[in-house]
Amino acid sequence: MTLATIVRGLPGFELIGLAALDSELAVRALRCRSSPFSRRMQLRQLDESHAESRERFAIGAHRRVGTGMRWRVRRAPMLRPSMLRCFSSPAYFAVLPPVHVFPMAKFRQSAAMLREHSIAAVIDPGTISDADLMRVHTPDYAASLQTGHYNAATALKLGLPWHPTINVRARAATAGTLAAARAAFEDGLAANLAGGTHHAFPDRGEGFCVFNDVAVAVRALKRDEPVLQVMVVDLDAHQGNGTNFIFAGDPNVLTYSVHVGRNYPSVKVPGSVDVPLSRYTSADEYFDRLESTLPGAIERFEPDLVFYNAGVDVHVDDKFGQMKLSTSDMRRRDEFAIDATRRWGIPTVLVYGGGYNRTPGMTGWLHVQSVHVAASRWTLERGERS
Numbered sequence: 361m362t363l364a365t366i367v368r369g370l371p372g373f374e375l376i377g378l379a380a381l382d383s384e385l386a387v388r389a390l391r392c393r394s395s396p397f398s399r400r401m402q403l404r405q406l407d408e409s410h411a412e413s414r415e416r417f418a419i420g421a422h423r424r425v426g427t428g429m430r431w432r433v434r435r436a437p438m439l440r441p442s443m444l445r446c447f448s449s450p451a452y453f454a455v456l457p458p459v460h461v462f463p464m465a466k467f468r469q470s471a472a473m474l475r476e477h478s479i480a481a482v483i484d485p486g487t488i489s490d491a492d493l494m495r496v497h498t499p500d501y502a503a504s505l506q507t508g509h510y511n512a513a514t515a516l517k518l519g520l521p522w523h524p525t526i527n528v529r530a531r532a533a534t535a536g537t538l539a540a541a542r543a544a545f546e547d548g549l550a551a552n553l554a555g556g557t558h559h560a561f562p563d564r565g566e567g568f569c570v571f572n573d574v575a576v577a578v579r580a581l582k583r584d585e586p587v588l589q590v591m592v593v594d595l596d597a598h599q600g601n602g603t604n605f606i607f608a609g610d611p612n613v614l615t616y617s618v619h620v621g622r623n624y625p626s627v628k629v630p631g632s633v634d635v636p637l638s639r640y641t642s643a644d645e646y647f648d649r650l651e652s653t654l655p656g657a658i659e660r661f662e663p664d665l666v667f668y669n670a671g672v673d674v675h676v677d678d679k680f681g682q683m684k685l686s687t688s689d690m691r692r693r694d695e696f697a698i699d700a701t702r703r704w705g706i707p708t709v710l711v712y713g714g715g716y717n718r719t720p721g722m723t724g725w726l727h728v729q730s731v732h733v734a735a736s737r738w739t740l741e742r743g744e745r746s
């Protein structure tokens with residue numbers, strides 16, 4: 361009896377990921393989780409599993425079976441979504457001075473395009489609670505966003521003049537990343553139509569990043585599942601110094617980043633796996649480095665959840681990225697990153713990251729392309745499962 365068979369016998373439950381398909385794919389999906397020998401042992405152990413084991417699989421927590429292998433079974437949602445679930449709201453907009461380099465319109469613009477073309481379902485995530493926010497950020501910093509009295513470091517480094525909507529937008533966008541993570545556990549893939557604000561530190565904002573949405577989401581999820589293993593795959597042109605700082609020394613969070621070495625932030629905080637590139641590196645060199653490092657990092661760490669920062673400032677026409685990927689190179693990048701996690705059935709959350717394209721409207725369009733890749737993969741998986 362395979363795990364898929366066991367799970368099929370449990371009304372209202374499904375195995376997340378490729379392992380739900382059939383025994384052949386179950387073996388494939390689990391290949392990274394154990395050596396061939398222990399895998400055989402573990403599958404036999406599953407064959408002999410009794411009613412109590414099934415109950416343990418079914419309660420929704422992930423359990424270790426034997427050594428080094430985890431099964432994740434969750435209650436299937438009552439209503440299956442018909443499209444990739446994405447999170448956004450009218451609050452994803454903050455007022456900036458009339459001439460400002462940050463393309464604030466990209467959030468509303470991309471959400472509207474995704475809706476208009478029926479690429480994804482766009483859902484309002486509400487706002488993040490104080491309790492969730494304070495698991496990462498200091499009370500003083502959070503309060504300063506409400507009053508507008510930025511601390512000195514934030515005033516110097518954030519780059520967004522204060523307005524009440526700065527706080528409202530950042531809280532809504534942080535809620536979107538947490539909501540997308542919860543959706544990804546049910547659907548395999550989900551996206552926040554913002555987020556990836558990886559330069560934010562617990563006590564200050566930097567580089568247009570107010571709150572560290574991914575860190576807040578990780579800590580909120582870990583409240584329920586303390587041993588959750590999370591990987592951050594950061595392919596924004598810049599290194600996620602704030603995220604690296606927050607998770608430094610945490611064995612259950614792996615940060616992986618491909619970025620331009622000599623670019624903002626000038627002082628890097630080391631991550632778990634850093635792949636620095638030279639400025640304006642060729643697409644060939646970029647894919648060489650990405651493709652030779654990302655799959656191995658995923659297979660060694662065996663994450664339960666991946667946050668994919670699909671920053672679009674890697675585009676050739678970006679003002680700050682100092683990279684030169686074309687639009688089609690970026691599609692290839694998104695496909696590679698998403699396939700690298702989904703081939704193992706790992707729940708994956710796409711977040712926007714940065715983008716400052718010289719062509720008006722292009723930044724939002726590039727984000728739409730990333731979400732379109734995720735939506736296409738999600739539709740493909742759904743077809744394979746049904």
Ligand SMILES: [Zn+2]
Pocket residue numbers: 596597598671673713714715
């Ligand atoms: Zn960036």
